[in-house]
Amino acid sequence: xxxxxxxxSLGGMPVDKMKQNDEGKTCPPATQDIDLNLExxxxxxxxxxxxxxxxxxxxxxxxxxxxxxxxxxxxTNVEAALESRCANCAxxxxxxxxxxxxxxxxxxDGSDPYDAIDAGDIxxxxxxxxxxxxxxxxxxxxxxxxxxxxxxxxxxKDIL
Ligand code: SF4
Numbered sequence: 001x002x003x004x005x006x007x008x009s010l011g012g013m014p015v016d017k018m019k020q021n022d023e024g025k026t027c028p029p030a031t032q033d034i035d036l037n038l039e040x041x042x043x044x045x046x047x048x049x050x051x052x053x054x055x056x057x058x059x060x061x062x063x064x065x066x067x068x069x070x071x072x073x074x075x076t077n078v079e080a081a082l083e084s085r086c087a088n089c090a091x092x093x094x095x096x097x098x099x100x101x102x103x104x105x106x107x108x109d110g111s112d113p114y115d116a117i118d119a120g121d122i123x124x125x126x127x128x129x130x131x132x133x134x135x136x137x138x139x140x141x142x143x144x145x146x147x148x149x150x151x152x153x154x155x156x157k158d159i160l
């Protein structure tokens with residue numbers, strides 16, 4: 001017996017494996033499981049140089065070693081490397097659906113999870129499968145992001 005497999009992608013990015021939660025919504029497992037998220041985040045740091053630890057120190061020069069390393073990996077200069085962030089990476093998913101998933105995973109024990117998302121400027125990395133922050137980067141960065149509601153809608157139109 002033969003069958004057809006349909007793979008849907010967002011702007012060329014394969015949609016992550018989804019896990020159904022209590023409300024019937026599907027979300028990437030790492031958005032719902034903090035241990036899995038931390039495991040994947042550690043791999044992003046160890047294997048893909050995800051950082052810097054505190055992007056707020058960029059202007060002080062304290063992150064220069066980090067950005068020099070990223071610049072070397074991208075074969076460019078520090079000024080260009082500083083323009084490459086999760087925020088404009090093709091793997092950075094900040095769609096409303098994904099923010100709902102992240103909020104659901106954080107929970108609302110007394111505080112609004114969307115405030116935490118906004119404060120950290122958090123999205124979901126489709127490549128490395130963890131919650132990452134817009135002002136960081138890793139050496140798997142690819143231009144063309146982020147994946148947002150607008151690009152998702154355009155992508156869905158492309159395949160219909
Ligand atoms: S692949 Fe892109 S979104 Fe994911 S951690 Fe690296 S720079 Fe950030």
